[in-house]
Amino acid sequence: MSFGVPLLLVTLVFVPVLLGLYVWQLRRRRRQVVRFSNVALLRAAGAGSASWRRHVPVAMVLCALALLGLASARPTVRAAVPxxxxxxxxxxxxxxxxxxxxxxxxxxxxxxxxxxxxxxxxxxxxxxxxxxxxxxxxxxxxxxxxxxxxxxxxxxxxxxxxxxxxxxxxxxxxxxxxxxxxxxxxxxxxxxxxxxxxxxxxxxxxxxxxxxxxxxxxxxxxxxxxxxxxxxxxxxxxxxxxxxxxxxxxxxxxxxxxxxxxxxxxxxxxxxxxxxxxxxxxxxxxxxxxxxxxxxxxxxxxxxxxxxxxxxxxxxxxxxxxxxxxxxxxxxxxxxxxxxxVSEQDVDLSAAAGILAAVVLLAGLAVSLRRIPT
Missing domain, CATH: 3.40.50.410 (von Willebrand factor, type A domain)
Structure with missing residues (x-):
């Protein structure tokens, strides 16, 4: 794979930065949670939902951002064209x-x-x-x-x-x-x-x-x-x-x-x-x-x-x-x-990456909305 504007790949740096901020925020909240003395009450509040599911929307947003960063760099691949x-x-x-x-x-x-x-x-x-x-x-x-x-x-x-x-x-x-x-x-x-x-x-x-x-x-x-x-x-x-x-x-x-x-x-x-x-x-x-x-x-x-x-x-x-x-x-x-x-030609993947980013972002939004209590 090659890139038409490789300089724009620097935008991918924001993904690990945001991920780091998210992890830091989780640890900060965890320190605040342990101040409650009734641990049984906390377990009951979190019962019925897997702990990893609450991270899915954030993971999807970060994935969408990574795809948008790749799309901005104009990725191309060599593909066989009939x-x-x-x-x-x-x-x-x-x-x-x-x-x-x-x-x-x-x-x-x-x-x-x-x-x-x-x-x-x-x-x-x-x-x-x-x-x-x-x-x-x-x-x-x-x-x-x-x-x-x-x-x-x-x-x-x-x-x-x-x-x-x-x-x-x-x-x-x-x-x-x-x-x-x-x-x-x-x-x-x-x-x-x-x-x-x-x-x-x-x-x-x-x-x-x-x-x-x-x-x-x-x-x-x-x-x-x-x-x-x-x-x-x-x-x-x-x-x-x-x-x-x-x-x-x-x-x-x-x-x-x-x-x-x-x-x-x-x-x-x-x-x-x-x-x-x-x-x-x-x-x-x-x-x-x-x-x-x-x-x-x-x-x-x-x-x-x-x-x-x-x-x-x-x-x-x-x-x-x-x-x-x-x-x-x-x-x-x-x-x-x-x-x-067939012949080998450069195929631009920018549009495909952008569309995939939009799909992932919408999926993350849908997962997030389902977690909001009615």
């Missing part, structure tokens, strides 16, 4: 590949339906925010308990060109920082506007075990307290521009923000077919559609980059999930809160 009572940021991929029809009717529609079910199933007090990303990432809805407004924005998302997984993580960190003063905003990172690896973006360094390190354990989140807020990142492809997922995961881990990536879609994407509203004026080019149509650093960006997403989860202390169809995605989102660990 994330379901905090904030969830849903980062949704709206790149052109989400029009792939390997998931019926297409990836985007299936993702929208699953996220809707997930949002509606959250406790009323849980704030949910929405980040959408394609060629860039933006906060579509700040964390809120207004489900109707968030779902309306979810239904209105449109696709774009490119996939910026790293930028989506950074935008999610910024959204959390707006609510939680213990979480610092993301550091500024240059995000080029052209497809492909970002200009000036460092090349991933080899991991000790060999091969490119795409975020697999670059920084562990155990070095800092876990924030109660989490990020649920849903994507169907690979990062195509800007800050890498590994770089963004390092920033999230440094702030105690856990990221739970979900890889969505099959390894055999079919033709693109989005509605006019989902295209939003953007129609996939030939290189953006079809099986194996586009690639990035030797990999198909229409297929989930599981290595990078697993690295993000491992770095931030989250967990990676995979879903190949609409039902699987709905199940992953439904089970997600069971996999989220």
């Amino acid at each position: 994330t379901s009572s905090a904030t969830v940021i849903v980062a949704l991929d709206v790149s052109g590949s989400m029009c792939a029809t390997d998931v019926v009717p297409n990836r985007l529609s299936a993702a929208q339906a699953a996220v809707r079910t997930f949002v509606e199933g959250q406790p009323d007090e849980t704030k949910v925010g929405l980040v959408v990303f394609s060629g860039f990432a933006e906060l579509a809805v700040a964390p809120t308990t207004n489900r109707d407004g968030l779902l309306a924005s979810l239904d209105a998302v449109t696709t774009g060109r490119g996939t910026t997984i790293g930028a989506a993580i950074l935008r999610s960190i910024d959204a959390i920082a707006e609510l939680d003063p213990n979480v610092a905003p993301a550091d500024a990172v240059d995000e080029p506007t052209t497809d492909g690896p970002g200009l000036g973006t460092p090349t991933p360094t080899p991991s000790p075990g060999g091969g490119a390190d795409l975020g697999a354990g670059a920084v562990t989140g155990s070095a800092t307290d876990k924030a109660p807020e989490i990020v649920v990142l849903l994507t169907d492809g690979a990062n195509t521009r800007g800050v890498t997922p590994a770089q963004a995961a390092e920033q999230a881990a440094a702030r105690g923000v856990r990221v739970y990536p979900i890889g969505f879609g099959t390894t055999n994407p079919t033709q693109m077919a989005c509605t006019r509203d989902q295209y939003g004026g953007f129609t996939p080019r030939v290189r953006d559609s079809g099986i194996g149509a586009g690639s990035l650093a030797g990999r198909n960006f229409l297929v989930v980059d599981e290595a990078a997403l697993r690295g993000v989860a491992r770095t931030t202390g989250g967990a990676y999930f995979a879903a190949t169809d609409a039902d699987g995605l709905t199940k992953v989102l439904a089970d997600l809160p069971k996999h989220v660990t």
